[in-house]
Amino acid sequence: MANSPLLEMKGIGKRFGNMVALQGIDLALNGGEVLGLVGENGAGKSTLMKILAGAYSRDGGTIAVRGKEIELDSPKAGADAGIAIIYQELSLFPDFDSAENIFAGRELRRSGFSLAPLSHGQMRREARRLLSKELGVEVAIDRPVRELSLSDRQMIEIAKALNSNADIIIMDEPTEALEEVERRQLFAIIKRLQAAGKAIIYVSHRIKELLGICSRVMVLRDGRTVADLPVADLDVDKVVAAMIGGALSKQFPPRVPPRSDPSVEVRGLSRAGAFDDISFSLAKGEIFGIAGLEGSGKSALLRALFGQRAYERGTVKVDGKDVQLTDITDAIRERFAFLPAERKVEGIFPEHSVGWNLSIANLGVLGKITLRPSKEKEVAASYISKLGVKCDGPQAEISSLSGGNQQKVMLARWLLTQPKVLLLEEPTRGVDVRAKSEVYALVQAAAQDGCTVIVVSADNAELLGLCHRVAVMFEGKITTVVDAATSKEETLALHSVRPPETLHPVGGING
Amino acid sequence: AEPDYNAVFPGILMNKDIEQTGQEMKPVKKDNRPLKLGFLPTAMDTYYQRVLAGVKEEIDKRGGAEAIELLVQAPSSQSATDDQIRAMEAWINDGVDAIAVALYNEGALLPSIRRATEAGIPVFLFNSPVADNPYYVSDIGYDQSDGGRAQAQWLVDTYGDKDVKIGILEGLPGPHTSQRMKGFNEIISKHPNFKIVAQQPAGWVRAQGLSVTENMFTANPDIEVLVALYDEMALGGLQALKAKGLNGKVAIVGYENMKEANAAILTGDFSATVDTGAKEEGRNVVRAVDEFLMKGNPLPKKIFVAPKVYDAKNIKTFDQTDYDYVPQQKM
Amino acid sequence: MAEVAVTRPRHAFKFGLASGNAGVYIAFVVLLIALGLAAPRFFTVGNLTDVLRQAVPIAVIAFGATFVIGMRGIDLSVGSTLALTGLVTANLLVLGYSVPVACLAGLALGAFIGVINGLLITKIGITDFIATMAIMVVSRGVVMVYTQGIPITGASDPAFRMIGQSYLAGVPVPVVLTVIVFAAAFYLLYYTRFGRFVLSIGSNPDAARLVGIPTDKVKIAVYVLAGVLSAFAGIMLTSRLESAMPEAGQGYELDVIAAVVIGGTGLSGGRATLFGTVVGAVLMAVVRNGLNLLNVNTFWHQVVIGTIILVAVTADRFNRSRKT
Amino acid sequence: MAEVAVTRPRHAFKFGLASGNAGVYIAFVVLLIALGLAAPRFFTVGNLTDVLRQAVPIAVIAFGATFVIGMRGIDLSVGSTLALTGLVTANLLVLGYSVPVACLAGLALGAFIGVINGLLITKIGITDFIATMAIMVVSRGVVMVYTQGIPITGASDPAFRMIGQSYLAGVPVPVVLTVIVFAAAFYLLYYTRFGRFVLSIGSNPDAARLVGIPTDKVKIAVYVLAGVLSAFAGIMLTSRLESAMPEAGQGYELDVIAAVVIGGTGLSGGRATLFGTVVGAVLMAVVRNGLNLLNVNTFWHQVVIGTIILVAVTADRFNRSRKT
Numbered sequence A: 001m002a003n004s005p006l007l008e009m010k011g012i013g014k015r016f017g018n019m020v021a022l023q024g025i026d027l028a029l030n031g032g033e034v035l036g037l038v039g040e041n042g043a044g045k046s047t048l049m050k051i052l053a054g055a056y057s058r059d060g061g062t063i064a065v066r067g068k069e070i071e072l073d074s075p076k077a078g079a080d081a082g083i084a085i086i087y088q089e090l091s092l093f094p095d096f097d098s099a100e101n102i103f104a105g106r107e108l109r110r111s112g113f114s115l116a117p118l119s120h121g122q123m124r125r126e127a128r129r130l131l132s133k134e135l136g137v138e139v140a141i142d143r144p145v146r147e148l149s150l151s152d153r154q155m156i157e158i159a160k161a162l163n164s165n166a167d168i169i170i171m172d173e174p175t176e177a178l179e180e181v182e183r184r185q186l187f188a189i190i191k192r193l194q195a196a197g198k199a200i201i202y203v204s205h206r207i208k209e210l211l212g213i214c215s216r217v218m219v220l221r222d223g224r225t226v227a228d229l230p231v232a233d234l235d236v237d238k239v240v241a242a243m244i245g246g247a248l249s250k251q252f253p254p255r256v257p258p259r260s261d262p263s264v265e266v267r268g269l270s271r272a273g274a275f276d277d278i279s280f281s282l283a284k285g286e287i288f289g290i291a292g293l294e295g296s297g298k299s300a301l302l303r304a305l306f307g308q309r310a311y312e313r314g315t316v317k318v319d320g321k322d323v324q325l326t327d328i329t330d331a332i333r334e335r336f337a338f339l340p341a342e343r344k345v346e347g348i349f350p351e352h353s354v355g356w357n358l359s360i361a362n363l364g365v366l367g368k369i370t371l372r373p374s375k376e377k378e379v380a381a382s383y384i385s386k387l388g389v390k391c392d393g394p395q396a397e398i399s400s401l402s403g404g405n406q407q408k409v410m411l412a413r414w415l416l417t418q419p420k421v422l423l424l425e426e427p428t429r430g431v432d433v434r435a436k437s438e439v440y441a442l443v444q445a446a447a448q449d450g451c452t453v454i455v456v457s458a459d460n461a462e463l464l465g466l467c468h469r470v471a472v473m474f475e476g477k478i479t480t481v482v483d484a485a486t487s488k489e490e491t492l493a494l495h496s497v498r499p500p501e502t503l504h505p506v507g508g509i510n511g
Numbered sequence B: 001a002e003p004d005y006n007a008v009f010p011g012i013l014m015n016k017d018i019e020q021t022g023q024e025m026k027p028v029k030k031d032n033r034p035l036k037l038g039f040l041p042t043a044m045d046t047y048y049q050r051v052l053a054g055v056k057e058e059i060d061k062r063g064g065a066e067a068i069e070l071l072v073q074a075p076s077s078q079s080a081t082d083d084q085i086r087a088m089e090a091w092i093n094d095g096v097d098a099i100a101v102a103l104y105n106e107g108a109l110l111p112s113i114r115r116a117t118e119a120g121i122p123v124f125l126f127n128s129p130v131a132d133n134p135y136y137v138s139d140i141g142y143d144q145s146d147g148g149r150a151q152a153q154w155l156v157d158t159y160g161d162k163d164v165k166i167g168i169l170e171g172l173p174g175p176h177t178s179q180r181m182k183g184f185n186e187i188i189s190k191h192p193n194f195k196i197v198a199q200q201p202a203g204w205v206r207a208q209g210l211s212v213t214e215n216m217f218t219a220n221p222d223i224e225v226l227v228a229l230y231d232e233m234a235l236g237g238l239q240a241l242k243a244k245g246l247n248g249k250v251a252i253v254g255y256e257n258m259k260e261a262n263a264a265i266l267t268g269d270f271s272a273t274v275d276t277g278a279k280e281e282g283r284n285v286v287r288a289v290d291e292f293l294m295k296g297n298p299l300p301k302k303i304f305v306a307p308k309v310y311d312a313k314n315i316k317t318f319d320q321t322d323y324d325y326v327p328q329q330k331m
Numbered sequence C, D: 001m002a003e004v005a006v007t008r009p010r011h012a013f014k015f016g017l018a019s020g021n022a023g024v025y026i027a028f029v030v031l032l033i034a035l036g037l038a039a040p041r042f043f044t045v046g047n048l049t050d051v052l053r054q055a056v057p058i059a060v061i062a063f064g065a066t067f068v069i070g071m072r073g074i075d076l077s078v079g080s081t082l083a084l085t086g087l088v089t090a091n092l093l094v095l096g097y098s099v100p101v102a103c104l105a106g107l108a109l110g111a112f113i114g115v116i117n118g119l120l121i122t123k124i125g126i127t128d129f130i131a132t133m134a135i136m137v138v139s140r141g142v143v144m145v146y147t148q149g150i151p152i153t154g155a156s157d158p159a160f161r162m163i164g165q166s167y168l169a170g171v172p173v174p175v176v177l178t179v180i181v182f183a184a185a186f187y188l189l190y191y192t193r194f195g196r197f198v199l200s201i202g203s204n205p206d207a208a209r210l211v212g213i214p215t216d217k218v219k220i221a222v223y224v225l226a227g228v229l230s231a232f233a234g235i236m237l238t239s240r241l242e243s244a245m246p247e248a249g250q251g252y253e254l255d256v257i258a259a260v261v262i263g264g265t266g267l268s269g270g271r272a273t274l275f276g277t278v279v280g281a282v283l284m285a286v287v288r289n290g291l292n293l294l295n296v297n298t299f300w301h302q303v304v305i306g307t308i309i310l311v312a313v314t315a316d317r318f319n320r321s322r323k324t
Ligand SMILES: Nc1ncnc2c1ncn2[C@@H]1O[C@H](COP(=O)(O)OP(=O)(O)OP(=O)(O)O)[C@@H](O)[C@H]1O
Pocket: A016, A021, A039, A040, A041, A042, A043, A044, A045, A046, A047, A048, A088, A399, A400, A401, A402, A403, A404, A430, A432, C001, C002, C004, C005
């Protein structure tokens, strides 16, 4: 039965408690096809993919591979059926090195005997080949992955999926943590896999990117399929329209010029092995971007400014007076606020409600000594409406919100402290287009109120669209600072990859 | 003819003696001084402190540390046997002259005792509820079931054939509990007027003696006599009865004659307790070592004395110095 | 995986009723009814008073343990702390110090042990389990050195006896004190910054640090709280017995953890229910009381206790999984 | 990634030498030297042989515990399992069954208890701590019911005594057996899929499920392994004592966990070092032996032991970079 598609899902449905996540989803896929799957946060993309991978049980519907119906009651069943998945939330073993992670669950043995000795050497060779030859990244093969950067870990996830040499490969937002270069690598690989007749499902919020590599795009909204069209008849606006069921106003809010009075002044900030002699001065209401590759020191710098990993040399002035940022509490005393990139790991308190998560950084608002639940509801409710957080009230468990909405709560948490300086690390990672523009608007508004914002991001378009000035870091140094309005993504990309000495210095450090 | 052990071990009960097995050490006259004596109880508590006092005094009489060097070790972890094995093996390697050990249970330490014996180190047992191995030289102390009998006998003597309801505080399940109960039941079973209406474990400790007694009296408010297999538990029971205003009304029969129990009899809170001759036991340990290793005389297999019941009538006759170590001059 | 996000009403949880321990409440009620039928005297004022008083030491310590466990920590040293502080208090009284002085000294010692635990865990970075276990062993050792294995008796100062033995309007003072401690702990855990900090650390330590919670300070404070409450339990026990025993509180650490977990506070931290803890502690006392009332054979006690613990937590599990 | 740890050579990690427990090795050597100087008889063949033999029960159980803890689990039931299996074996021997039958029965019972633990944890979803604690209490209770508190003596069948008392080329047989078990455990943990699965679950349980590891099966298997090794220790102990004590193995659970953690295996799971576990177990035995050789006052024993545990893990903490 060669005519039956490689994969066919029919009438898939899934509910969590009484919340319907998916309803009557049909999905057919042939070898050599790359299906783009898009939708707002919470649309159900990951849920659908997890069902296909056997990680979630489905409430209804059938799944057939090569015309043969399969049960898919466990991730193992998924793997056996030739389905590999890169999960949105990385699922690596922090204590294991990359080789051990790539082969986790299907370690190579000297023989079929279940207690046969493992062939560590072969696994390590294979892993090295995958990473450096196939993916073209240099990853320390024998360091526990907990010590590797997020993008390295993401590449290991990809290697893990490739290594399974499955026929159906699912990638759930694989590029969110990747740099420009690494993304290109990945797209090349996808093309190769496609040529090799594999079927790929590619989930992403970077629609432009997605249209570049997909042959077909499927759009989910509130757990239903609202469009399934060949890429030929699509463009970004059409896709976005389908996603949000209406047209989207401009993604970036119009720039508001910063005020004249200075706010933050950084001089000769250094931390061995992370960043070196960083200087810049920012005005109130200024949004300052920092671009740079993985390991360029940008978030180390950001975290140093928040007192998490203290800098070793240099000075920081806030409103003209010197401040010591040796500890997070110092930074918070100076009304610094920090939004970490890894929301799940460093941001949310999963056991607790939206209200709790929102107020935790500034419990003062709930009462001087006695915290009043009523006040918590009140404050939370006001921010929920102000930021347009989608959830059923302040009582809702934070973990029941979609990525984008969680991110808005994280932002609200800090806005509640009326920060002087807002430090954002990858503020829109994993956030859908609509939520993105909402987040930008919030940042913009904060700036307008005189808050100084520093944004670290791997998304150059974002930096140029949102910031006034963008600095580029290379190997721990700021190599240039450009004016966002007049610069191109290419410029940032160029400075990010090229050693400074091969360039003639651009402008003064302070722009 | 049997030598008169009574001269050496005052009040020894020869009727408790048993046959030699032939596998124990033969007496030897050792001239090296000081003799190294390892003393190894199952724990270091009120009771064994009192035994130790007897040991020290008797050593003093023989010239103190120049005559007998005393090594004391007691289990520190919950699993007493392991620690006792460790100590014994250390001492055997160290080549001590004699080991006195208290067995917690039947069959305990058999291999270690055999090993010591084979290494020419005589092993003396003390306060061991069930001594059943063929290697030890002498088992020093008293018959635990005699303790139970003494408690029961006191009840019989005090209440005659009056109907009496009894509540019993047992210790943790084990040989001490079972031996004492064995003796107690032997007597009581012959006197149907005594009814045991409640019998619960209180883990040898005061806090449990308190709560178990409270609960016991809730279920059986008509208990007239509270028997405890250890004064600690009895003292807990006393606290419970005080709270209920029953102290003095309900008779408490303890076991061990701890200082506090002794005082409680004077105040009338306790009716009786059994003194098991802890200090005398300690003295007898050293006397036995002296006989066996210094004089080279044979010893009986059992060096037991009779436990003594104290109540309001005879409590004044008890010598309070029997509780503490009183340095002795050489005799 | 699918059980990850079990959602339940927030307000219920804030008041410590949730963490889905309704299962335990049911098991508890069933047990009470069963006992009521089996032992007619169970439901007498006298007996219930006794049961409550017997539950006091475990309950008070378990309040502290609820904070510790809600913070994803564990404290094995509580039993030894109880013994040591009880002894010091008793000794000072015997030496003629006034009741307040003796008690404060005991509480201070409890706090001190808590500080040690906290410092070992935060500053040196020893796992809580091992740190508190070592402190458990050491303090028990100190007790032995200090007492030579002999109880300290004669802590019979009338004022001191009040604490553990007197009644207030028919309710035993220790029970009254426990209720007060409960109220305070309840307020502290659910209505103050400190309480939120504790549960935040239990929920996500990294995030807690990043929102500016002084995690080390909070941790130390929590172990101090645990130490002080253990000391308080020790003082009440000493007052009841008018003496202090070297072996007091042995094995309490497990009873306490059992009480907390039976109550519905998970060892994974982030959530804590003080109501549940009370139920857990009382349930344990009820079981032991029942064994005595029914005069159950000595040898069967442990089997029964262990089984009831299992039944209680199992009831809880099934109650939750139905929610998913 | 909040904090970043130090790198270490791959092979060292694989063979469990790592988890940076070099600190303990140093502490251990220092201890040996100190003892050698303080107690001349320490370094005699006789004494060292005894120390090793004394370390055997804890060591064998600790091998199992290393798997359990590497899987981020915990098992408090090992001590009771040791007692119960030892008793059954002894009883069968006394009843005249052959040595192999008796021993296999004991091991089977250990496996059975492991299965119960595993099922309670995986199928019912009770926290390992509480599940194994309840089983600890229940099995100890069963021991009491079974023996009425009286030991089973007379397990003196020469063939059976061989297991615990005989020598092979001057090395005590139990030590030889322990070495064999170690080798097997070592292979299982570092060279087979099963071992990888165990550490995977310990490192990230959700991810383990997602990569298709049958986590429940593996967990149960690990608790079975722990049960069987406890039973094996119980059999060796019984053979050594020629009798089985109802109170045997009390408090072992903590000694075992101490040995594993002192060795350098963290309770957070994902890493495990069997070498370290051996060192941990022997260290504990050496300390207790030293206390006896130096005739240290009994009352000080626990203080010393607790302190040495602290020193050992502290040395360890300082040896590796803080907070991994
Ligand atoms: N384990 C879970 N328990 C309860 N609700 C869940 C669970 N997983 C997902 N949901 C809910 O199901 C809906 C779909 O979630 P899903 O993660 O599939 O969205 P998504 O399209 O992947 O969003 P994003 O673009 O942010 O990844 C959301 O409302 C989410 O809150």
